[in-house]
Amino acid sequence: MDKLRSLEIFIATCDGGSFAAAARLCGSDPSTVSKAIGRLEAQLGLTLFQRSTRQLRITSAGERYAGTVRKMMRELSGCEEELKQINRSPSxxxxxxxxxxxxxxxxxxxxxxxxxxxxxxxxxxxxxxxxxxxxxxxxxxxxxxxxxxxxxxxxxxxxxxDFLVCASPRYLEEFGTPRRREDFHSHAWIGFRIKETQQLQPIFLPDESGEYLPYDLERRYLTDDGEAMAYMCADGLGFAQLPHFLAKEGLDSGALVSLYPYFRPPDxxxxxxxxxxxxxxxxxxxxxxxxxxxxxxxxxxxxxxxxxxxxxxxxxxxx
Missing domain, CATH: 3.40.190.10 (Periplasmic binding protein-like II)
Structure with missing residues (x-):
């Protein structure tokens, strides 16, 4: 039996948890699987599985070997797929x-x-x-x-x-346009809560020199949905600092205006x-x-x- 077939049987045994399950996955029989694993262990001089009458348990050496084999088989499969597609349309x-x-x-x-x-x-x-x-x-x-x-x-x-500090024209008409970041304390702000961490997305506003620095503001409204934040801003609830892909539709349509030049995190x-x-x-x-x-x-x-x-x-x- 060739080495590649032995490795395929080895991975099937890892996935199936038994020689019988591996045999079903490989279209073979448990005896053939057991012999293939035995030959592979003899070649390596290692025990890949601990056998008992009740279960088959992979050893630490087997787990390490399985990781390398899986990586090799993925790369081989990717190479074969790439070569197959050279002379045909992507599919x-x-x-x-x-x-x-x-x-x-x-x-x-x-x-x-x-x-x-x-x-x-x-x-x-x-x-x-x-x-x-x-x-x-x-x-x-x-x-x-x-x-x-x-x-x-x-x-x-x-x-x-890139982030833009946005508001709706209607909001600015009603409540005025802030000129300094200190002015935002008297305005409503829509905050974004990150789902995975439940932390609030920080707000960056320019200081007198134009440098963007984090600024602590009370968020009157909160959402964990970016599109909802953009729509709430366009509806006139307050200011929001929106990523460029969230702000684009509103800015293009005139539903939003951008107060300051864009902010790009240095990270x-x-x-x-x-x-x-x-x-x-x-x-x-x-x-x-x-x-x-x-x-x-x-x-x-x-x-x-x-x-x-x-x-x-x-x-x-x-x-």
């Missing part, structure tokens, strides 16, 4: 996981054009703000605002995340990222999706280091 199921607001406002309007261009790609779209394990959940690409460093993943920045981990598993051969379906997304963002003035917010004329150009 297969593309599983995308996106942050809620970005998915609704930026991604969803692009999907029809993408599907028309690549009819052999089937989309599975998940919209949530949970930081799911991309590899364990078989996600091809995730769109996230920020990322957690993980050596198994590639995080490719699509754009910075290099801040921004909008396409995150996908690290591999030698990026599947064609993932590559064309990211290229398509970059082209669509470029059409609206966004790239890895720029957004349209840089050129947006604020109501109060200088503090």
């Amino acid at each position: 297969g199921t593309l599983r995308i996981n996106s942050a809620v607001c970005y998915g609704h406002l930026y991604l969803r309007p692009l999907l029809r054009a993408f599907c028309l261009r690549y009819p052999d790609i089937r989309l599975e779209l998940e919209i949530n703000d949970l930081h799911v394990d991309i590899i364990d959940n078989d996600i091809d690409v995730a769109l996230r605002t920020g990322y957690v460093k993980d050596s198994r993943l590639v995080a490719r920045r699509l754009s910075p995340m 290099p981990g801040s921004g909008v990222f396409a995150i996908y598993p690290k591999r030698d051969f990026l599947p064609a379906k993932v590559r064309v999706f990211i290229d398509f997304l970059n082209d669509a963002l470029a059409a609206r003035g966004e790239s890895a280091n720029h957004t349209w917010a840089e050129n947006w004329a604020p109501l109060v150009p200088r503090v």
